Amino acid sequence: MNRRRRAARLQDRFQLRAWLMRHLQVFFSSLGRLWQRPLGNFMSVLVIAIAMALPAGLHLVVDNLERLSDHWEGAAGATLFLQQGLDDAKVETLLQRLRREPQVGELKHLTPGQALAEFRRHSGMADAISLLEENPLPHVVLIRPADPGIPAERFRALVERLRDHPEVERAIADLQWVERFQGMVHLLQRGTTILAALLSLAVLLVIGNTIRLEIQNRRQEIEIVKLVGGSHAFIRRPFLYEGFWYGLLGAALALLLLSLSLFLLHGPVSRLARLYGSDFTLESPGPAVVLAIFLTGSLLGILGAWIAVHQQLQEIEPT
Amino acid sequence: MREQTGTAHEMIRFENVSKSYPGSQGGLHEVSFHLEPGEMAFLTGHSGAGKSTLLKLVGLLERPNRGQIRVNGHNLGRIGRRQLPLFRRQVGMIFQDHRLLADRTVFDNVALPLVVAGQSRAEIRRRVQAALDKVGLLKKAKALPVTLSGGEQQRVGIARAVVSRPPVVLADEPTGNLDPELSLEIMELFRQFNQVGVTLLIATHDLGLVERLPTRTLTLREGRLVGDRRP
Secondary structure, three states, rough: OOHHHHHHHHHHHHHHHHHHHHHHHHHHHHHHHHOOOOHHHHHHHHHHHHHHHHHHHHHHHHHHHHEEEEEEOOOOOOEEEEOOOHHHHHHHHHHHHHHHHHOEEEEEEEEEHHHHHHHHHOOOHHHHHOOOOOOOOOOOOEEEEOOOOOHHHHHHHHHHHHOOOOOOOOOOEOOOHHHHHHHHHHHHHHHHHHHHHHHHHHHHHHHHHHHHHHHHHHHHHHHHHHOOOOOHHHHHHHHHHHHHHHHHHHHHHHHHHHHHHHHHHHHHHHHHHHHOOOOOOOOOOOOHHHHHHHHHHHHHHHEEEEHHHHHOOOOOOOO | OOOOOOOOOOOOEEEEEEOOOOOOOEEEEEEEEEEEOOEEEEEEEOOOOOHHHHHHHHHOOOOOOEEEEEEEOOOOHHOOOHHHHHHHOOOOEOOOOOOOOOOHHHHHHHHHHHOOOOOOOHHHHHHHHHHHHHHHHHHHHHOOOOOOOOHHHHHHHHHHOOOOOOEEEEEEEOOOOHHHHHHHHHHHHHHHHOOOOOOOOEEOOOHHHHHOOOOEEEEEEEEEEEEOOOO
16 A cells, blocks of 8 residues: 555656656747747847836836935925914914924024015015005914925824914915825826736737747647647647747846836936936836836736637647 | 447447538448457548548547447547547547658657657657657658658658557558559558557558458448448
8 A cells, every 4th residue: 555655656756757847848949949030039029028118117217206206305394374463472482392393304484574575575566565554474484394205194294283383373384396296106107007007918919919820830730739639738838838938038128128228318317316416316127126027028928828829729620 | 538338349430420511522421330449441432432531530530410430439429629639649640641740850750649648758769769660760760751752751650640559540541642562561561550459440542452452441432331341
């Protein structure tokens, strides 16, 4: 009994090895078949690569923009308008209390006189302003967050809290710019997703069509293999591996195109950043992105080939 | 594939088998016969008499409109798409046009039935060499089919049909394009396979050849079995 079981296990192991050997053999022979028509196949791989590099590149751009908005120093700020007719002592206590807030960083106080002077200077309505009998402007406090990278929500909560001081009449969070920017980034992200979905479909079709032509070219061979008792799995296998190779090579070439584009963009981007006084540089795709591209490519390849094979193989029968 | 009992003494059995092709003549009408294991038979008749159709029905390249066919214990009507490959491995087929893969060597062509059956490399090597030796083409193992003569190509096709030792071998006009001397050689090969227990059904219109060999002969005319001559 024991011996029989051991023999069975040995048999299983032998079959597993034979199975692996068969797959390994097809794995390489399908790659070899791609080599047989290098130019035509390279074109297919190039189309796949471009279709994959586009959304991947856009994703990279969005990623970098997001990083940019994270580090948008000094973009966020708030303006506190104090109650009218507040006496200087009360203003001073409020300022001291505000300075003690850990989340409040830079703080700038404008008296009504200063505010009016500034308004006169910038508005171009000096004549009209001089007609006013009394200064209508309140004390104004401009604050910036202690942490420039503070998320919009947390900053907004801080401003809400400051508004609760009885001396404060109105508090306006100046997040518009950051929020607009983030809104644009979100839009781009969504656009990238849609583009990626459409171009994935294109990759699927390109690979499916390439495999379909390949099946047509090898129609006679498929008939003969069926004639001698080749199963569907046996016939399907090399085509699936071929699809896999198309996807994988397309992904590799897409990464190459991406790196090349980054290399070409690197100089102009850092020059532009320097003009804005930033040391921002484009970041290359991380290992997760690289892995995702390879995985997506090979899966799309297998899937595209599978669809083509599934459609075609049943019609081809020896006569 | 499950062996079915009760017909173990018959390798091929046709019961009232009809096959017609829409819009054309030919086909078969109510054909019944059987071949025992290890039997060898010729199938003769004019072209269009239904010889090829009959062989295609045995190899499940076609399915009959009516009637029942049993091959090696299997009711062919019960064999679905999934079991078809396993069934085909039990039937070796030889064609007038050889049906070889032009871009593979003689060795690879002959190895094909073993490769699809998942045999080990060593086993494939051993069996292909034995088959090529049998048909006298061991030295041409590495050649491509196009570099061979018609007779040699036919022998490659024969080696491929018998390499996996199927119980049944079908041949459709195997000597169609060959001169009489080569034809006799091929027939001698078939006789040798038959002697080791293979059941053979050979379609041919070469009546001269048939007359010279003392073998059972089934004759078709316009789709009907009109003769069953035993030596």
